């Protein structure tokens with residue numbers, strides 16, 4: 001047995017012994033444990049699974065041990081992911097800090113910043129939100145206007161952000177701010193970390209059609225942020241932001257691996273297919289084949305990343321394809337379910353049917369979040385295919 005095979009066997013045994021059975025059931029949005037200062041567990045098992053993975057450093061298996069990670073090599077970290085997927089273990093916690101900010105800090109942070117911010121992320125003690133979009137800066141993100149004026153060793157931040165997911169629950173925000181209004185728009189932006197509890201920060205939830213609210217508007221009124229919270233160079237935040245968006249898109253293309261709620265199309269469809277016309281079977285087969293092709297391509301991209309090949313192009317493609325495929329899958333399931341797909345609460349239909357209806361709505365948002373499909377197509381045309389702008 002090679003060392004890696006040995007590691008795989010040990011990992012499998014450990015996960016099997018430590019992941020409670022209830023933490024291997026399919027994930028629903030209500031089962032997601034968001035890490036942070038005000039963490040809420042829905043069950044004993046959730047807490048147990050969280051504590052065990054944290055103690056092992058496996059929230060971030062590939063980060064250095066000194067920052068609270070597992071200190072594993074990229075191949076070993078990949079094995080942990082694979083074995084978790086094989087046993088259908090849920091992610092023990094969710095945190096934008098883990099998927100997006102952490103990798104950026106490892107690349108661009110100073111030693112002091114890594115020491116201050118990485119461990120609380122790796123231990124699930126601080127919840128992060130993303131402050132990029134503004135009312136007139138979504139797809140055209142570089143047009144953002146929230147300003148940060150330098151005053152000694154402080155930035156004074158003024159302006160507002162919108163569509164900030166869970167801004168009302170976050171402890172910290174990583175934000176893009178304008179530090180030079182006269183430079184070319186991409187060259188006057190900085191990337192800063194803002195404590196959401198500072199005076200002058202106001203968060204207003206935006207109510208959604210579902211009655212729930214995950215989006216917020218965040219307002220900054222003379223908020224004083226230490227210059228030590230600047231990541232990378234002043235006015236070079238666009239480079240840091242692009243790197244972060246790549247991590248966001250990579251995370252979004254992993255949603256089929258138990259990282260987010262998703263339904264097994266075949267299992268759901270079986271209940272509705274019995275009397276259905278053959279044309280539905282054709283459409284279902286097409287969805288399943290696309291999903292299989294995606295999974296294999298995703299596997300290949302991950303192997304390329306482990307071999308240190310540049311996978312920035314595929315990352316944009318994977319996010320685009322995956323979010324469109326999930327949307328198409330739920331569209332099909334909704335059509336198959338007929339009138340039973342039209343309700344997201346109440347007692348007339350089952351919880352599964354409500355979940356699918358909600359997931360159908362949510363699937364549409366994934367084609368917008370992290371850069372809309374149209375914008376992804378533009379990026380692919382320009383950066384991957386090298387077509388003229």
Ligand SMILES: Cc1cc2nc3c(=O)[nH]c(=O)nc-3n(C[C@H](O)[C@H](O)[C@H](O)COP(=O)(O)OP(=O)(O)OC[C@H]3O[C@@H](n4cnc5c(N)ncnc54)[C@H](O)[C@@H]3O)c2cc1C
Nearest residue numbers: 130131132133138139163164165365368369370371372374
């Ligand atoms: C579920 C979800 C979570 C989100 N969470 C966050 C968050 O936590 N933090 C945050 O900062 N933001 C967040 N966002 C915001 C998200 O990044 C923006 O919605 C997205 O970038 C699109 O910007 P916009 O909404 O301003 O749309 P617009 O930019 O106004 O786009 C409107 C339409 O025009 C199209 N379009 C725009 N420009 C072009 C172009 N050049 N070529 C072709 N088509 C174009 C778009 O594709 C879209 O269909 C979230 C969004 C969603 C849906």
